[in-house]
Amino acid sequence: MNLRPAIAAAAVAGGAIAAYLTYVHYAHVAPVCTTGGCEKVQRSSYAELGGVPVALLGLLAYIAVLATTAVRGVAAAFAGAVLGLVGVAFSGYLLWAQLEPIGAICQWCLGNDVVISVVAVLCVARMLTEPGPE
Template sequence: MTATPRDAALGRVVLWRMAMTVFALLGTLVALYLWLYHLGLSPLVCPIAGCEKVQKSEFSSLLGIPVAAIGVVAFTGLFISSLAGVLINQLRIDRAVFLVSSLGLLAYVWFTYLELFVIRAICFWCVVSSLMMLGMWVFSGLALKDSSRAANQIR
């Protein structure tokens, strides 16, 4: 099999989508953990102090919806899209995933600002969660770049 530049780019797209899938899955698990804590169903075990302060602050809910629940929904959506993209390579999911994770990343920038300067406590699992979103953003950006490169070479 001769690998054309287009094949190489497509191969990389699948690789980036695999990375996206892993980040989305980890993000879903962390958000789920924080949500269960919010519901009072699970204790929160954090390696550094601050989780409770952040999770008990007024900012842990948005219009009555726990932020962690929004995280579960967002990461689950990203996971399903990324996994679908891995299994069905022709699916064009990269632009949508990149847009959603960009929005997600902006939300995390805002929440990190709140943690550092308003609540003045850092929640370990929230930081882990934001790193997962950063991973989503980086790899979906790479996937978008390589998939549009592959698309351009068809013409």
């Protein structure tokens, strides 16, 4: 089963969320929010990593995942899986940050959590099933 189109679609969806949050960060505008905590999360110290917005890092990661879907082979599948798993683990850390130290939930972050989980599952499935030289 060719999973690359599904991974690409999920990466585009995740990239759209990350792009919006990156725009919100640099434009210093309030994100559209129904959970009430988006701006608090966006303006917390957890929204940056070494001075770089985590939303921008997420956008770059989704672009990288998208790039792996353009290439056949186990190496590209492995790279996609690593990116997906890194994304899931880091999103889990940020979810903890929202629930504990920040004390606010951002709907865009929750949406990203869902998308990155889908991406990770698909990328791992692709890595396990991608035709290779073995």
